[in-house]
Amino acid sequence: MNRWVKRSILVGVGFLSVGVSYQAAQAKDDNPIGDTYSAETSPNLFKPTKVKANTETSFDIVLKPRCQQAMLQDALDVNTPGNPNFKKFLTPSAIRDKYGQSTSVTNSWKSYLAKHHLKSFVYDNGLLITVTGKVKYIDKTFKVDMNKATYHSNPLQFGKHAPAIPSDLANSVWTLLGMGTHNPKFVFPNASSAISKSVDNTYAFSGYTKQFVDHYNVQPLYDQGMTGKGQTVGIIGFGAIKKSNAYNFWKHEHASTDMSRYTVKNVPSTMMASNMVSKNDAEATMDVEYAGSVAPQANIRLYWSHNAIPTVMNMVNAYSTAFNENRVSSISSSWGLGSSSLLTMLKNRQVLSPDYLEVLDTILAQGALQGISDFSASGDYGSVPYQTTGVSGTHALRDRSANAVPPMESNPWVTSVGGTTLPFSKNFGTSHNPGSLPFGKVSVAKERSWGVDYLWPAFKNSGLLAQLPDLLSMTGAAGGGGFNKLVATPQYQEGVPGVNTFNARNYLSNLNQPMMDSDLLHGTSTGRNYPDVAADADEMTGYKIYYPVDTLKWVASGGTSIASPQMAAMAAVINSQPGRQRMGFWNGQIYKLAQQSNSPFHPMNDTTDNSNLYYTGQPGTVYNQASGLGTINFAKLAQVYQ
Template sequence: MFAKLRRKSLPLSLGLLLTGLSTGAMAANATPATDAGAAPANQTMQVTLVLKLRNQAALEDYIKQTVTPGSAHYQQFLTTSQFAQQYGASDSDVARVQAYLQKQGLSSQVLPSHLAIMTTGTAAQLDALFSTSIHNYVSRENGRQFHKPAGSAQIPSAIADVVDVASGLSNEHVYLAHHVSASAFTALNSQKPKTNAQSSAAAGSNGNPTATGIPEEYTVGDVANFYNINPLYQRGVVGKGSTVGIVTLSNFYPSDATLYWTDIGLATKPNRIKQVHVDGGGAIDGGSGETSIDVEQSGGIAPYANVIVYDAPNTNDGYVDVFARAVSDNVADSISTSWGLPEIANFAALNIPGASNTDTTDVGDLRAFHAIFLEAAVQGQSLFAAAGDSGAYDTVRDFGYAPGPGNYTSAPLTVDSPASDPYITAAGGTTTPYSYSFNGGPVESITQESVWGWDYIQNYFNTYVGPNVIDLFSVGGGGGVSVYWHTPFYQAFTNGVETSQPHQTLVYDDPVAGPTTQLILPSHFQGRNVPDISLNADPESGYMFVLDGAINYGEGGTSFVGPQLNGITALLRQSSGHRIGLWNPQVYAIQNIFGYGRFSAFNSIRAGDNWFYYGQPRYNEGAGIGSLNVANLDVFLRSGF
């Protein structure tokens, strides 16, 4: 219907309309910052020491066996103590690190998994411990103050054989909630209502009674209709005996979730929400709507599952700590998160002064998350992360993109972290069928579930409103190729998996120094492809949710998909009688062996694009394997496929 070209170079006139796109905070590292000098000697900081795994190759092999039918350890998941004994740091190594910290005047707290040690100290103590100088900085973009080492920090040689990562020496990064609102262009979007292009979405005798069938007002009942969840409900599978975990960086009001479930007429288990505040907990702030969405969606899909909400401050070590706590507790059978940053934000080139612009080594957080995710996988905890809402160009929403001094003037193809990690399931986005018109223009329709990318709206505006009236680049479902994590074993034989594209650079136009290439990304890197599974995420075919006691309409983003998959996992756990474990090896095997068709667990996404990658009748970097047929997936998992 619309002419679309695969974009290998971007016109400099494109911009991003940020207003109204997200209720989450913008990343703090969108522009270079001003060095305010060394941090005061008595300034306190919290640091998490992530410890090296023992026998990591054996751990990865064991994980693979837990989700491979016929293997010796199929579905034989470990407890936290078993993980600590076999793969965490040894008792003697933990004691040695604690003793070393004590000599430096630092207290310590060890996770039961033996995977991390938390400590708090002054800037002077941490400078001495890590042979660095921690400075305070002020963002040139928004005035936010943060601290980070002025040079490369070094793990002390006495404990370097045990400690892998020191997270928290920098609190520069602020993670973004992957939540998008259709109100981004309300002024041009006044002629509604929209209608669903397929009557199957409407509630009826064969549908879910909590569904609305109305785009921008969809509920978890509509999700059940879209993706064939209702047969599980009809069998009494509602999440009983399951626990979903939410990892988030903002606090919220649990009453919003209960009000949402009540308003749509959904019966739920009472008193089911538990809150765990890590590192003092997150704030009630602009990201609280994200937490509300996560709880409402996961707990709505699985209405009788317990819900544990782990929240922490929006900082580097806050995110690491909250994930580590949720996994080490090992109570949640499945966990989702809807926060992230471009994978490249973790690269040395963008974090260490003087580093080469080709230095794509990780400054620590990618490795920290990876160790935690390996623990989750061997414990049978299914993990999900939103793949992002900036299409194939993940830096656009986080760093910005516009011509001229003071801006990033290139938008390289990038993916989001932690979704890019091979041991978490990346949740991508689609647009479900619906009809629409804008600003009095003619009615158009999306006639099949498609990769979510707002260039279809951009084309509509360019045709019927006028070119360059509004720019929506690059809003859409995140997807592409990691340039850090290698292609995992479960994607090795998957048709459609690609390598990274050449000529991808991140350029900042410094007002004083002029255009500066801050990062050159690897070409043809054989990397992990994301997303893995996608569901409806387009705000235009989107959802309603409750925030601060009020209903919000026209909401979307891959932050809806992650918790929906989380809730679906709770249903699958009840149905199968055991934890599901890491999804990725299982779903790729099912798809690679059985393909698409009437009895498939997946719907192929053959239309649409995320501004670079197109829908295909196979794996694609716009929608992954595709969307779900949950009832069919349940049959495969219960049968051991």
């Protein structure tokens, strides 16, 4: 459940809480509209806890790669059919030999840090060292007060004076991660919600694994004995799960209940809010449950960062830990890092490395070089996600903008998973009682890009938002998608019909209210287009997870964060075909396959009733920014994917 970046929330959180809360708000406050907008646009801030001299913490030393551009090109080449290096995947140690720093450099760093009472872990790629120790030793070694640390032009300087690091070691350093996260200027907006019970009137329907299997033609693969056996699916987590929940879910879904298939790897991380670390996290629970049911005999490995806030360092370490083990053939993350505006603000405050984007690219490209299929949820705020534009006291100032790029979800080295809504028809009634959604009859005729504009008729000329302003919290629910202009259009997207062109309609006003009957817009743009693929993610037509809350055991859920782990599971299923090499990074192939006559993709190209609240389909193309290349016929994908 990504509290800061995505709406990947349970229906019990996203929908029912609306029905429950609005009467309470009206009873105790004369201005519920103001309260609603305040929660959306000026949430409280999380600030780091001050560290003491004997507090143990961690940071990363990122070493300079030898020829980063060649490494990135190699990562694409090994995943591109027809290239001489196709499928010549590298191990982490082979990546060190080709692109990382030598063992003599990393051994010298280990020795130097040990002399200063600091422990270190060197990753096999020769590009990353995680350092752990007491704050007093870090302060002394790097001439810094970690509670005031800021970045300078010298990558090793965080105080008034640069530390006296030997030049041969200093010259090997690209940047450090995590040094600024104890500074009170390092802030995150709090957009959290609490779990509530869900009732039948808060969603159209909610299914299980079979819903995904049936809609996307998975059964023929199961019939061939492809179940994920022998494969491991990685899950990036910022919370842990109750093992019994996964057991009960897998038992219900007739997946393997041999619980030795589920393991946890602890990730070294820097702590920001220790009181928020969860051992029963809803997001991790649904990721593990569905990865392990869609791939019913695959191993599931949770890479757990013991920090509820996904900082750049913690995200890098989670992926680096997984890649360093080289056990997983696919991996999924339902977490992001916030919008580019938030990260730019932290960079300008000198508490985030100015090189964070390039570091992220390099680490994620490592997964592609190793032949790991990497999936990331595209986000659940549509094409106009929230951006943090400033800070006032203990509050963040947020706005929605198509330029609020989420750099993790739209990174060129992940397969970004967008959302759809399945067909449904339901009469929700018009009751304003708690637990009800007074939308009347709502129908979706066929699978479409996920955007809740299908609810707009209920708002038109009804005054419903004025009566129930808490409904504003759900009007922005949609699959993430758009343009990441921070990077160039990747090679695999160049020349693809629909890439860098768009159709769009304005579905939301500047104040997050529904806009009716907007004209169709046409235009061009640049950068990394996302998402890449899509699957059912709308909470309204979502999935049940086993996650007991009070007397309720099965809770309805949704979001692109439940679609992404199912994609990773399908990579494991296809990888389990006897004699098949790892699928590797999907994007090197899927854009070419989408342009073939036997394409396994179904693009959603209608320009009406098919949006992520801005972008729509593009008739006559294979791609749009609302749902990417579209949904997947997995039996056909397994046939045509090399």
